[in-house]
Amino acid sequence: MNAPTEAKLAHQLFSVNPHPQHDRLRKIELSEDAIDGFLEAVKHIDVQNLQYVPFMRFILGQELDRALGGNFGSTISQLAQDRSSGGFTVGVQGVTTNSDDYVKFGTAVGHLLGPSNHDAMSGTYYARFLVKDTDSSDSYLRQAYRLFTLHTDGTYVEEETHWLLMMKFEEKNAVGGESRLMHIDDWKERDEFALAPMGALPFQYKSPGSKNVSATVERPLFFHSKFGLAMSFIDQFVQPRNTTEARFLHDMSASMEQSPATKEISLPVGDLVVANNYFWLHGRAPFEKNPELHRELMRQRGTFAE
Ligand SMILES: [Fe+2]
Structure with a gap:
């Protein structure tokens, strides 16, 4: 097959569109036949096999890439590393509602970006x-x-966390709870904090018991990376050494929360969002009270393949 034919085929198998809720994000749509073809090709691979054998996760990624014409992996990898975007949503489009299929789809997307990190909370590569x-x-x-x-994410672990993937598995009686996302280039007051001496100072991070990580890691709030200016911050685990540092962290967090750059994105069941963890921050809006509230998410985190 010659290159133009391949490109045309790939074009029909998936498309990259503007995201309706955020100018920087993309919404990727897939051919439902291709999703079906992927699930068929990997039906002999079970989730336990993926948990135990890391190379199988990449095999899954390769099958998804193949089902989508052969340049899906390079497209999403570029998108997730592109400073002007760095994020996208994509999903199974109702082709399946099986949670093992969701794990496989999320694993395939993640491993087209690169290897996943160990998730100490669950003891495997996803939670x-x-x-x-x-x-x-x-x-x-x-x-x-x-x-x-x-x-x-990844503030309190030694390894790098380039990308973050969150996929919605189930949602019942849920009002609210939208993902909140902010690209740091949209945050107007950023440089008041990034250029302050404390912005480059290493801070200690310690996590609570449920995270199963006992190490203490030091990271600066702002640093230069191959993706440009990057951030590492979470209010719950950063350890200020004095009132001045605490005030700085408090004011920085308040500035991000109040920034009009922080936008809410709703994610349908079976969809996932990927964001570059070096220049996107994420959070969640509160849900409305409901005794029957039930929502399940999967997360995966990792680095970009060399
Ligand atoms: Fe997070």
């Missing part, structure tokens, strides 16, 4: 977690009725 009416955990992750403030 599925529930948000419901009551919660007795030790962080905001599963607390439904609180604003989950803007943050980056």
Whole structure:
């Protein structure tokens, strides 16, 4: 097959469109036949196999790329590293509602970007977690009725976290709870914090027991990366050494929360969002109170392949 024919075929198998809720994000639509073809090709691979054998996760990515014409992987990888965007949504479009299929689809998308990080909370490369009416955990992750403030992931682990993927598995009796996202180039007051001496100072991060990470990691709030100016911050785990530092962190978090650059994105069941964790911050709007609230998400985090 010659190159122009391949390109034309790929064009028909997926399309990259503007995202209706955020100018910087893209909404990728896939051919439903291609999604079907992918699921058929990987039906012999079970989720336990993916948990135990890291190379199988890449095989899954290759099958998705193949089903979508061979340049889907390079397209999403470019998009996730492109400073002007760095994020997209994509989903199974109702072709399946099976949660194992969701794990496979999310794994394939993630591994077209690169290897996933170990998720110490779940003990494998992804974590599925529930948000419901009551919660007795030790962080905001599963607390439904609180604003989950803007943050980056991977602040308290040694390894790098280039990308973050969140996929919605199930949602019942849920009003609110939208993903909140901010690209740091849209945050007007950013440089008041990024250029302050404290912006480059290493801060200690410690996580609570549920995260199963005992190490203490030091990271600056702002740093230069191959993706340009990057941020590392989460209010719950950063350890200020004095009142001046605490005030700086407090004011910076408040500035991000109040910024008009922080936008809410709704994610249908079966869809996932990928964001570059170096220049996007994410959080969650509070849900409306409902005793029957039930929402399940999967997260994966990783680095870009060399
Ligand atoms: Fe997070």
